[in-house]
Amino acid sequence: MPAILEVNNLTKTYPNGVNAVKGISFSVNKGEVFGILGPNGAGKTTTLEMIEGLRPITSGTVLLDGIKTEEQPYLIKQRIGIQLQSSAFFQNLKLTELLKMFADLYGAQIDAAQLLADVGLQDKAGFLVKNLSGGQKQRFSIATTLVNKPVMIFLDEPTTGLDPQARRNLWELIAQIKNRGTTVILTTHYMEEASFLCNRVAIMDDGKIVALDTPDQLIKQLLAKGFVPHTEVPPATLEDVFIDLTGKTLRD
Numbered sequence: 001m002p003a004i005l006e007v008n009n010l011t012k013t014y015p016n017g018v019n020a021v022k023g024i025s026f027s028v029n030k031g032e033v034f035g036i037l038g039p040n041g042a043g044k045t046t047t048l049e050m051i052e053g054l055r056p057i058t059s060g061t062v063l064l065d066g067i068k069t070e071e072q073p074y075l076i077k078q079r080i081g082i083q084l085q086s087s088a089f090f091q092n093l094k095l096t097e098l099l100k101m102f103a104d105l106y107g108a109q110i111d112a113a114q115l116l117a118d119v120g121l122q123d124k125a126g127f128l129v130k131n132l133s134g135g136q137k138q139r140f141s142i143a144t145t146l147v148n149k150p151v152m153i154f155l156d157e158p159t160t161g162l163d164p165q166a167r168r169n170l171w172e173l174i175a176q177i178k179n180r181g182t183t184v185i186l187t188t189h190y191m192e193e194a195s196f197l198c199n200r201v202a203i204m205d206d207g208k209i210v211a212l213d214t215p216d217q218l219i220k221q222l223l224a225k226g227f228v229p230h231t232e233v234p235p236a237t238l239e240d241v242f243i244d245l246t247g248k249t250l251r252d
């Protein structure tokens with residue numbers, strides 16, 4: 001698979017002196033889901049924002065779909081989709097109107113009804129964002145990333161705050177987007193989510209990448225170091241109980 005994104009020795013020092021990103025390099029292959037994991041403050045969002053062309057780079061280079069982000073930030077923005085927080089949307093526009101507005105910004109033609117159907121919101125075309133549930137808001141914000149038929153979409157903690165059903169439903173949506181050929185880069189604090197969705201993950205800590213591989217390989221490397229689990233791994237988890245009792249059907 002050819003690389004669609006190449007990040008080389010990227011650094012970010014904020015004006016207050018914080019070195020948020022300390023010289024990271026990685027590439028993302030066309031068509032993969034690539035995860036960036038790491039504790040709070042590791043530098044994940046800063047990294048995404050520099051790649052997206054939303055935040056000035058201190059040093060290093062980003063080549064996305066053959067374009068240098070720093071040199072052509074507008075061209076980059078035409079090729080990518082960035083998931084916004086639902087609070088960023090105009091509150092008095094209906095979902096269809098918002099999608100059309102986003103499409104107009106790109107000069108793109110869209111079938112808003114189809115796009116809403118793609119994210120399971122076909123019945124909500126006339127709703128305002130504020131009247132959607134948490135899971136619906138996230139699905140809608142993913143729909144907005146797709147209006148310009150991007151080569152790559154960026155999802156920053158897409159399932160934070162969702163219930164288990166809505167989270168699994170969003171996983172399926174992200175997998176569908178990948179299966180249609182769009183590259184996905186996401187951050188998450190949920191390791192199960194990264195295992196399920198990501199072809200490869202980079203683990204960041206204190207502004208650096210401390211590991212980068214497939215989830216399976218990272219687990220194998222840990223075991224090869226002689227890792228012994230602290231506790232016995234239960235054959236089922238409380239989340240399994242929750243899903244067993246309440247089902248997989250979406251409640252929103």
Ligand SMILES: Nc1ncnc2c1ncn2[C@@H]1O[C@H](COP(=O)(O)OP(=O)(O)OP(=O)(O)O)[C@@H](O)[C@H]1O
Pocket residue numbers: 014015016018019020038039040041042043044045046047
């Ligand atoms: N605008 C800013 N000005 C100064 N420092 C900042 C700014 N934004 C982030 N930082 C600092 O940069 C570091 C990295 O923050 P960043 O938000 O990139 O981390 P993160 O891995 O996305 O964290 P989280 O998981 O909590 O979202 C932190 O120390 C943070 O306080």
